[in-house]
Amino acid sequence: MTGDFFLPGNSAFHRFDGRAKLILLVGSAAFFFYPLPPVFLAAALVAWVLVFALTIGLKEAGTPLRSILPVLILVALLTPLFNRQGTPLISVKGMVLATTAGLEETVRMLLRFSGVTLTFYLYFRTTDLQTILLSLRWFGLPFRSSLVVTLAFRYIPHFADLYRQVSDAHSLRAGEGTSSSRGFLKGVKAFFPTLTSVLIQSVKSIDPLSMALEIRGVGGGKARTSYGVLPGGARFFSQMFLSCIIVAAELLPILWR
Amino acid sequence: MDSGKDKEDQAAGGNGTKHLAAVAILTAVTTVFTYIIRVPIAPTRGYINLGDVAIYFTAFTFGPLTALFAGGLGPAIADILAGYSQWAPITLGIHGLQGLLAGYLFRLLSRRRSESPSGKAAGYTLGGVAGTVVMTGFYFLAGGLMVGFGAALVEVPGNLIQNAVGLTGGIVLTAAVRKAYPPVERFSW
Structure with missing residues (x-):
């Protein structure tokens, strides 16, 4: 994706x-x-x-x-x-x-x-995406908002893969068949440990990302230059x-x- | 002298970057929950998406402001990726408001009763009801303007079910994640 x-x-x-x-x-x-x-x-x-x-x-x-x-x-x-x-x-x-x-x-x-x-x-x-965000910034979208969007797009494929890996791991551990073969309610119940694991792994990403942003000067209060500029x-x-x-x-x- | 919590905040990069990182991560999580993760409904061969689960989880765990931004942006991005970008601006506003209200009411009621189980239960209930009313109501109004109120009315039962599933899942995951990973409390905003 x-x-x-x-x-x-x-x-x-x-x-x-x-x-x-x-x-x-x-x-x-x-x-x-x-x-x-x-x-x-x-x-x-x-x-x-x-x-x-x-x-x-x-x-x-x-x-x-x-x-x-x-x-x-x-x-x-x-x-x-x-x-x-x-x-x-x-x-x-x-x-x-x-x-x-x-x-x-x-x-x-x-x-x-x-x-x-x-x-x-x-x-x-x-x-x-870059042009969309630069255009929105030109119209006044704050830097932090556009940063959130770019970071989210960076992490979406990562969390999608994480979900698949955790889902496979839980399936192997449980030793059960596919969700369709084990019934709707059992399938839904089996989702929750997977989702909990995915959420915890996601939340653990917040600290490293936060520190990386601070090292790069985000939140430092100084004026920022822009890597991309619209002509x-x-x-x-x-x-x-x-x-x-x-x-x-x-x-x-x-x-x- | 810095308290332990202040040290943790500094280690995490201070309040500004910590909250920005939390919003970004939870936006991505909400997008994945909305667009990628689907629970099949065998009798109808349809799917429920778990976007509302992520919104309520964010609201109850991370607070109203994170839920406002991540809850609005996540599903809006999912709409764009799924090819339904015409709904993205509407989704941004409605789901953001849903997350904001649910998180605000949960915090208000649970703190008023000193984080007791009854306070949390009241918070979950009122936050969930408010979120459901806002989401279903505003989607009905927006849908009415976009496709007519006749077609918009057909979506109401589905949205109610979506919210019921989302609220239940959000509460279960909030309790499970808080128990399994207590440091999550630090990111509440």
Whole structure:
């Protein structure tokens, strides 16, 4: 497990400045919550699908949509039942199952969830962890917070391996079969010694990590330099300007109405 | 003259780095518990993730502030790694608040009754109830905005079960880890 969701590439979106992309992510995700007719949300969704096609491929757009398909089906089935105002469209034995307003709301919810999903998916797929954290730091995320995130990513694979090793060790010691063969309750009960061991080993990592951080000057109160720096210059300003223009343009339909 | 506890704190790197290290380690643990470790439910062939177990364990063992940061960040990172990054900002806020409340109420009630078993039991109960209400309630509201209240309502029973499992597991692991490794008390914040 790499502990990262980033898909390396050289598309225009990969090369787009991380800070500008973050503004675009927040603004574009918020757009799907604006009180607008579904046609505007559909246009935004189509635009994002086009961006997928031009950057990491249309096939990648299918991955997040497939993962949320069960939820989309639930939305399609249940939203009309919870929104029965307006002109009835489908009635069964006097009970209104769908109305015009309900269908409009259903379409809005489907477009909203799909649009937000694609927006976030594209951002994290085309932006590596270092760029994400440097961008957040540029916007004011404290150094200690970004340090916590980088340290957590460093330890996630380690604790995942630790869990597997401890789990195997406990299984061998117990001499029992797999969890499916020994029953649900026994399997759950057998988890706790494993989890306790993993937690104790994890907690024992705190002191060495703390001392390592102090030796490296964390918490010393002095200004810190940065190993990685996001580029500035004309390219950065033009991409930031473009992001701000796009986000501002997304507000136009609301102002126009 | 330094007390024994002060010496231990200095050996561990002082309060600042100690707490930062604890938050980082527990964030990673919570991510692993949420994303990697799954308990199969044979009848349904589904899984329960143990993220809430880690959040309640962190809240009851390490205190409200560690639970706020690690409890929010851990599941949020798990959401991103699992491909559900659209939920990450919501998860960050809701699970962080869940950990904060559970840890704060547990500490308040257990200290008020001088760390007695009845005080701890009251703390576990009220902390667990508050955490459950916050997590289930806010996920329902956020889900309502994201996918509509009809679909969000379907998630409520699952979230309640998740919290019940998480609270039970968190209490058991808190007691087990405290018994097996008493120095864990030093990291409480």
